[in-house]
Structure formats: C-alpha cells, structure tokens
Amino acid sequence: xxxxxxxxxxxxxxxxxxxxxxxxxxxxxxxxxxxxxxxxxxxxxxxxxxxxxxxxxxxxxxxxxxxxxxxxxxxxxxxxxxxxxxxxxxxxxxxxxxxxxxxxxxxxxxxxxxxxxxxxxxxxxxxxxxxxxxxxxxxxxxxxxxxxxxxxxxxxxxxxxxxxxxxxxxxxxxxxxxxxxxxxxxxxxxxxxxxxxxxxxxxxxxxxxxxxxxx
Amino acid sequence: xxxxxxxxxxxxxxxxxxxxxxxxxxxxxxxxxxxxxxxxxxxxxxxxxxxxxxxxxxxxxxxxxxxxxxxxxxxxxxxxxxxxxxxxxxxxxxxxxxxxxxxxxxxxxxxxxxxxxxxxxxxxxxxxxxxxxxxxxxxxxxxxxxxxxxxxxxxxxxxxxxxxxxxxxxxxxxxxxxxxxxxxxxxxxxxxxxxxxxxxxxxxxxxxxxxxxxx
Numbered sequence: 001x002x003x004x005x006x007x008x009x010x011x012x013x014x015x016x017x018x019x020x021x022x023x024x025x026x027x028x029x030x031x032x033x034x035x036x037x038x039x040x041x042x043x044x045x046x047x048x049x050x051x052x053x054x055x056x057x058x059x060x061x062x063x064x065x066x067x068x069x070x071x072x073x074x075x076x077x078x079x080x081x082x083x084x085x086x087x088x089x090x091x092x093x094x095x096x097x098x099x100x101x102x103x104x105x106x107x108x109x110x111x112x113x114x115x116x117x118x119x120x121x122x123x124x125x126x127x128x129x130x131x132x133x134x135x136x137x138x139x140x141x142x143x144x145x146x147x148x149x150x151x152x153x154x155x156x157x158x159x160x161x162x163x164x165x166x167x168x169x170x171x172x173x174x175x176x177x178x179x180x181x182x183x184x185x186x187x188x189x190x191x192x193x194x195x196x197x198x199x200x201x202x203x204x205x206x207x208x209x210x211x212x213x214x215x
Numbered sequence: 216x217x218x219x220x221x222x223x224x225x226x227x228x229x230x231x232x233x234x235x236x237x238x239x240x241x242x243x244x245x246x247x248x249x250x251x252x253x254x255x256x257x258x259x260x261x262x263x264x265x266x267x268x269x270x271x272x273x274x275x276x277x278x279x280x281x282x283x284x285x286x287x288x289x290x291x292x293x294x295x296x297x298x299x300x301x302x303x304x305x306x307x308x309x310x311x312x313x314x315x316x317x318x319x320x321x322x323x324x325x326x327x328x329x330x331x332x333x334x335x336x337x338x339x340x341x342x343x344x345x346x347x348x349x350x351x352x353x354x355x356x357x358x359x360x361x362x363x364x365x366x367x368x369x370x371x372x373x374x375x376x377x378x379x380x381x382x383x384x385x386x387x388x389x390x391x392x393x394x395x396x397x398x399x400x401x402x403x404x405x406x407x408x409x410x411x412x413x414x415x416x417x418x419x420x421x422x423x424x425x426x427x428x429x430x
Binding site: 015066177179180184186191192196198201208210212 | 228229230387389391392393394395396399401402404405406407408409411412413416420423425427
C-alpha cells in the first residue's frame with residue numbers, strides 16, 4: 001500500500017535538521033552541509049546530480065538509494081524549493097537543481113502564492129499548491145498511485161505533516177555534529193505520543209541511520 | 216591536569232536526558248530507564264550496585280567504567296540526589312543508592328537549604344552546598360586534587376555548568392529511543408558556540424557513544 005514517507009533526512013546530535021540563514025549560497029543554511037556528509041559521498045547522490053563515482057554498496061549508499069526510490073510524488077515546502085519569498089516575481093526560479101531535478105515525478109510545492117506549473121526535464125513537474133498541506137497530500141497520493149509519497153522537506157514542512165499525523169515512516173540520519181543553531185526537528189513534537197518507535201538502526205562511518213515507524 | 220567532566224549521560228534521539236515526573240519510584244522520570252539500557256547490562260554498572268555478572272569487555276562496559284573512573288569528587292543537583300523538595304524535613308533521605316553509594320568520594324549536592332554533611336559507607340560523604348554552582352565546583356576541585364571532577368547530573372545541573380563554560384568534556388550515550396517528553400539537554404544551548412566538537416564516536420548495540428570536547 002502506498003505510504004507517506006520522510007527519508008534521507010539528517011538531524012544533528014543537538015537536534016537541528018538545517019542551519020540558520022538559508023540563502024542562495026547556503027540552501028541548507030549555515031553549516032547545513034555538515035549534516036549531509038553521509039549522503040554526498042554515495043554513488044546514489046552523485047548519480048542523482050549527474051556526477052560520476054561515489055561509494056556504493058555501503059550502508060550510506062543503501063539509505064541514499066532508498067531515500068529516492070519508489071516515490072510517485074514529492075511534496076516540498078516553499079523554502080526547500082528556493083530562497084525566493086513572498087509573491088513570485090516571475091517564473092525565473094525553477095528550484096536549486098538545474099534543468100533535470102532529481103525527482104522525476106510530480107512535485108508539489110507548498111506556497112501561499114499561485115503560480116503555473118513548471119515542466120522540467122526528466123519527468124519532474126513542479127505544481128504550486130496554495131490550499132495547504134492536506135490538499136498537497138491528496139494531490140500527491142492521486143499522482144503517486146501505488147507508489148509512495150515523499151515529504152521532501154524542509155524542516156517546517158516535515159513538522160507540519162508529523163503534527164497532523166499524516167506521516168507513516170521516517171528515515172533519519174543522526175549525525176555526530178553540533179550545529180548549535182538551526183531549525184530544530186523535534187522541539188515541541190511528541191513523536192512517542194504520535195505513535196512512532198525506532199524500528200531499525202544501522203551505523204555507518206558518518207551517521208546512525210534510524211527508521212521510525214508507527215507500530 | 217584535573218578536568219571537569221560529564222560522563223555516562225544518556226540522551227534520547229529526540230533530545231531528552233530524563234523523563235517527566237521524577238518520583239521515588241521513577242528516579243529518572245517516566246520511561247527514563249529506557250535511555251540507560253546501554254548502562255544497566257554492563258558489569259561496571261552491576262558491580263557499582265553490588266550485583267554480580269553483567270557484560271564485560273564491550274563498548275558499553277568500557278564507557279560505563281570510564282563514567283565512574285578517576286573522579287576525586289562529584290557534583291549532583293538536588294533532584295538527582297532525591298525526590299525531596301524544599302527545606303530538608305529531617306536527615307532521613309540519604310540518596311537513592313543505599314548505605315554504600317557508588318561515588319566513594321566527596322559528593323557535593325547543590326541545594327538552597329542548609330544541611331549537615333552525611334558520611335556514608337565506602338568513602339562517600341554528601342556535602343550540601345548553598346552557595347551556587349561555582350562554589351560547589353571550587354570545593355570539588357579542592358577535594359579532587361589531581362583527579363577529575365564529575366558533574367553527575369541531573370539535566371538542569373549539567374546545563375547550568377555548560378552555560379557557565381565550566382565543563383571540559385562530555386561523554387553522551389545517544390540512544391535510539393523517542394521519549395516524546397522529558398528534560399531536554401540541548402534546547403537553547405549552543406554547544407558549538409561554547410567551543411565543543413564531537414571528537415569520538417563508537418557504536419554499540421544499545422547506543423552511540425559520543426565524546427564532546429573543547430578543541
């Protein structure tokens with residue numbers, strides 16, 4: 001059955017899933033790249049971005065692969081889609097990922113400002129949803145069919161879907177980094193009360209990969 | 216040189232180092248024992264509490280041993296010492312640990328209420344310090360001599376010493392448990408700005424053991 005999943009989401013030891021002050025030069029916020037080192041070195045990540053090489057067959061690559069596998073639709077928050085705020089000034093911004101984004105499926109962007117869909121290369125179309133998280137999920141489920149829906153991020157979007165009880169499972173990469181400041185993932189969320197338990201844990205050189213499911 | 220250390224301190228995936236509602240029957244708060252499973256099975260823990268058996272030679276036992284080794288004095292918050300609040304009604308409460316506590320050294324208890332020292336078996340004497348965390352640290356350093364001082368807990372006490380910049384190193388056991396509620400360790404603390412980095416990481420079946428030091 002189709003599931004709603006978060007996957008490939010990093011969290012620092014002190015609980016942050018992004019740094020502060022996101023900008024064009026810092027899509028993950030300041031020092032945000034430090035919590036994705038487990039991801040960047042994998043072949044899955046590199047091939048996703050048109051690069052060659054990368055490590056393969058290890059735990060990190062396994063989770064990196066799963067983090068983009070079997071999804072029929074994606075949901076992204078406005079800030080994960082880009083640094084543009086407020087009304088769309090024009091159609092110039094088409095995401096951080098170039099002409100061929102790594103989604104290859106309908107991708108629904110949460111926004112308060114209407115915008116026409118943007119068809120990209122490789123099967124990704126960005127749809128802009130102004131009706132809120134439940135509308136975006138309904139559209140995503142319909143688009144995904146029997147495949148899963150991925151809540152891609154960022155932190156605020158994941159938290160909204162968690163609070164609403166709409167997420168079935170999460171893969172978190174817990175990394176031994178102290179960001180000190182950033183966007184807290186867990187603060188004020190009671191994942192135990194929401195029904196989640198840690199059902200799997202695997203350690204790599206870079207991260208502890210944890211699977212959280214409702215059991 | 217003598218150091219001020221936190222060691223054998225657990226933190227849940229969602230950032231809690233104790234459960235809610237500490238009481239006589241729940242010294243670690245509700246579900247607090249779930250984050251110390253890495254500790255309870257070790258020979259170091261069991262022998263500390265006069266029990267036989269326990270696992271030995273593994274990563275957990277190594278950290279359990281280090282968590283009580285080479286300390287010449289301990290500092291405990293009032294709530295780690297016991298569930299009694301306010302003025303001491305009498306001298307009946309002598310800690311959670313029976314006649315022979317696992318400290319075997321001068322142990323300074325932070326409190327707002329004066330009380331005479333309590334001499335226990337095995338070398339532990341509880342001293343009650345009303346002058347604040349810096350006074351307790353000065354007394355502890357004097358008592359410890361060339362050995363280290365351990366900030367034993369609880370969460371609030373560790374946080375106070377961290378904020379004041381008085382801790383040199385921490386050993387944290389990061390455990391794959393979602394407490395959901397409890398006493399947050401990191402919230403509002405910027406350990407990166409305080410100069411800490413993760414300098415070591417070792418995984419056991421139960422926990423990821425992380426060493427944080429000022430580098």
